[in-house]
Amino acid sequence: MPTTPDPGAPEAAPDEEPWLNSRQIAELWPVREDWLPGAAGRADVRTRQFGGESRGTYGAAPTYYDYHPGDARRAAKEIVEGRVDIPAVWRTDTPEGRRAEFWSRFRFRLTCGVVLALVLLVLGVAVYDVVS
Structure with a gap:
């Protein structure tokens, strides 16, 4: 069995750098992950x-993004230097952006706490009714 490639086979593409996901970009850019x-x-x-395909009555699947590594590094420098017009509320290095991030997390945690309290209340009432 020969180990040489077929002469008609196309050349292998050079290994390209893997694209970056949202977590990696969030570490690279001073921009909130949602934006x-x-x-x-x-x-x-x-x-x-x-992603993002329709689930019918259940809404849509989450949408994910990958970013070109070369473009992302170029943009990181431009964003830090202020050459890209990004609203202050989108950024993590501005008071407006930090305030928006704080309140976003606060609302999420408050909602989780209220839902947990309601679930515990309902379970407590149900257990009390069974025991009584």
């Missing part, structure tokens, strides 16, 4: 979008 796709569009960063 990364918008910031990427403003900085002309190539993205790959996947």
Whole structure:
């Protein structure tokens, strides 16, 4: 069995650098994770979008993005230097952005606490009714 490739076979593509996911971009850019796709569009960063397909009456699946590594590094420098127009509330290095992030997390935690309290209340009432 020969180990040489078939002469008609196409050349193997050079290994390209893997695209970056949202977590990696959030570490690279001073932008809140919810606003990364918008910031990427403003900085002309190539993205790959996947997910988001319809689930019928259950809404849509989450949408995920991958970002081109070369474009992302170029944009990181431009964002830090202020050459890309990104609203202050989207950024993590502005008081407005930090305030928005704080209140977003606060509302999420408050909602979780209220839901947990209601579940415990309902379970407590149900157990009390069974024991009595």
